[in-house]
Amino acid sequence: MADPLIALHKVAPGVFELSGLRTVSIRDQMLRARLLVERCYAEGLIAPTRPLLVIGGGVAGAVATMVAATLRIPVVLLEQQADLFTRQLLSTRHLDPTEYDWPARHWREGKFPWHTSRPSHAGPVMPLPYWTASAQHLGIAWQRLVSLWEGQSPGNTFATIIRGCHFTKTMLRRSAKQKDWLFLHHNIAQLPPNPVAFGAAISCVGFPHEKRFVPAAPVPGKKQYAGFEFWGDDPLLLPNCGVPVASSPLRVLISGAGDGALQDFLRVLTGGNAKALYDALFSKVGLQHFIPYYRPPGYRFLPFAQTEDEAHRACSFAAKDGHWTLDQWHSAYVTEIDRIWTFWGPKEQQRLAQVLRPNVEVTLVHPCRHFGFCYGLNRVLVLLVTRLHAQQSGRPVAEILQSGHEVDAVDGANHSCGDPWVCHGKPHEVWIRSADCFASSSSSQLLGTFQSVIIRHGATPQPLFGTAALPRQVVPYHDLF
Ligand SMILES: Cc1cc2nc3c(=O)[nH]c(=O)nc-3n(C[C@H](O)[C@H](O)[C@H](O)COP(=O)(O)OP(=O)(O)OC[C@H]3O[C@@H](n4cnc5c(N)ncnc54)[C@H](O)[C@@H]3O)c2cc1C
Structure with a gap:
């Protein structure tokens, strides 16, 4: 062989x-x-x-x-x-x-x-x-x-x-x-x-081009908007994301539904890393070891592990990330999040909302009703933290997760965009249009004004010699013997 x-x-x-x-x-x-x-x-x-x-x-x-x-x-x-x-x-x-x-x-x-x-x-x-x-x-x-x-x-x-x-x-x-x-x-x-x-x-040349740009509104003299690079420096973990504290909350928009977008959603909202957040959410009720291995009555398998396994198997054999696989993957998580949310109850939910940073409001814009191919930990934390954020800010979940949309244009209201360090903290009007896995609308609507706009649309692979025979490969965790 x-x-x-x-x-x-x-x-x-x-x-x-x-x-x-x-x-x-x-x-x-x-x-x-x-x-x-x-x-x-x-x-x-x-x-x-x-x-x-x-x-x-x-x-x-x-x-x-x-x-x-x-x-x-x-x-x-x-x-x-x-x-x-x-x-x-x-x-x-x-x-x-x-x-x-x-x-x-x-x-x-x-x-x-x-x-x-x-x-x-x-x-x-x-x-x-x-x-x-x-x-x-x-x-x-x-x-x-x-x-x-x-x-x-x-x-x-x-x-x-x-x-x-x-x-x-x-x-x-x-x-x-x-x-x-x-x-x-x-x-x-x-x-x-x-x-x-x-x-x-x-x-071993890696990913050269990250997609972190969106067009400016079609106004003469406006430059396309460029967000912070994923592998660059950014002020998002500084107090109030490095923006002088004003009386109204800092409004941050994140565009994307892969790991880059979800990771930044958690960084901006909680100021920490995923493992620490997971512990903060689950340590009191002792669920940090329990949740992934909990089998609810009537279930044959462990829900999260089962969902990850099914999704990875399907995605590694598919020609592209298919809508139905991604949708099934996502909705299985939503069902489990409902269960955790109910288990917590209102008092615990209120206590846990303390993991959120004060004075920051985040909106995540992403096409279709599901996230993309992403790590289970990011998915579970984003879905839980969105609910805590909704409860604390009084905003509906649907407003925080602008599912079924994509960013159409970003316009620096009183400056010319192009350098994320110059743009950060300044008002930007963001237009979105409806989008799913199959099509996007041609008409645009103003979503609102945001002081920070993060674009995480992935990276363009540019292999040097050509695409490997199987570009989607599930890599083993352990050494091979
Ligand atoms: C947006 C994004 C987010 C990511 N997040 C994570 C994460 O949170 N955790 C994680 O583990 N991984 C993450 N990754 C993946 C991680 O970046 C890669 O797995 C890792 O950096 C790949 O290592 P590499 O050595 O293959 O390539 P790279 O680290 O990209 O190194 C490639 C090297 O090749 C050099 N090079 C390129 N072209 C040439 C040339 N023509 N001649 C000579 N040299 C050249 C480059 O200068 C560079 O030094 C992320 C990737 C992206 C794009």
Whole structure:
């Protein structure tokens, strides 16, 4: 049987793509990178006499490089930026390698790999450790660890990490005579004169373009609106989201229904991270361990785990995220949220509303009646917190979750948009139009004025060499043996 990992990521003989895939958490990428290098080695595609070329110095590229060097395979890593891990370096986001595995049992582990006390379950340790911390903290730590490793043997013997080198596809060619070799045609001071021969190449270039723009209202001279980058700095966790406190609440609009939008919805409304919020909501009644594993009377399976399993199976086989799968996924959660809400009762609901920040009002605009493909933890928390927010602010749930709509235009009332730091805190008029999975309306309506507008419409995958054979892959949690 062909090796499934090789078959899934191969885009041409000896050429592999680790970009443009889903699921694509940092941990998924680490595991994919390590396993792919080990399988290429096992298949003889790379060897001490057949070097490896890695393009892109994020977590995937760094892990691939370190694993190859440990196997004594000469490896060259090309990174376009001045250093590795720049995606994490500029961001204050909270990262946790396991929290989004909720409701799987290990979701509280907070480190990867986690079964270190049971070596038989851990397999070889990852060359870079991953623990719960801010993205910036991890980026700095990983940079230091790689620099230290570069200075040591065997890392420095087998790996050449070249920073500040932008790779383009045309630099890599196959010769008509030696078809199982790839040749790098580019003069790089640290490498022998070109062409340099490689047994295989792995692209780890990540997601280059995030969709965080919407048109301005069609008024001459207005620029399109740009929101904060997901992997950039933003003031949303500062008191009152970094806006001087006024007598009326700060109004924030978030557009999107994937993990980026839902994560920011929780950050803005509660000022914290998902695990801490989950504990705050469930600790008093001791439900933090109970909820995911609770089987209500009449149910055959555990509801959240069952729903996640069904949805992931369906989505990994579908050509695109189908309406009925997403809808069923979402409505199963809504049913469970109803149950939790009733279980809490009015007194507990009022007490729990204290998790919300004062003086902030959030509206989430998203097409259709369901959220998109997103983590269960984000979905369950957003649905619960929306109810608490509705109760506290006196706004109906339907006004907070503007389901069935998409943002049509954003217009800075007294300034020109374009830089999110300039826009943040200033009034913006937001127009929306009705939209579902099948169509959107052509007529626009004014939703209101918001001081902060966050656009989380995902990222455009741009794999370097081509799309992997199966771009939707459910990645294992554990090592494979
Ligand atoms: C909006 C959004 C939100 C996300 N949220 C989370 C989250 O909360 N938690 C989580 O675990 N994951 C999250 N992810 C996924 C996470 O960003 C990726 O899993 C992870 O960064 C991928 O690592 P990587 O090494 O594959 O790519 P990246 O980290 O993107 O690294 C790619 C590297 O390749 C370099 N590069 C690109 N093109 C070239 C070229 N032509 N030549 C040389 N170098 C090049 C880049 O400079 C970069 O350093 C999110 C992703 C997006 C887009």
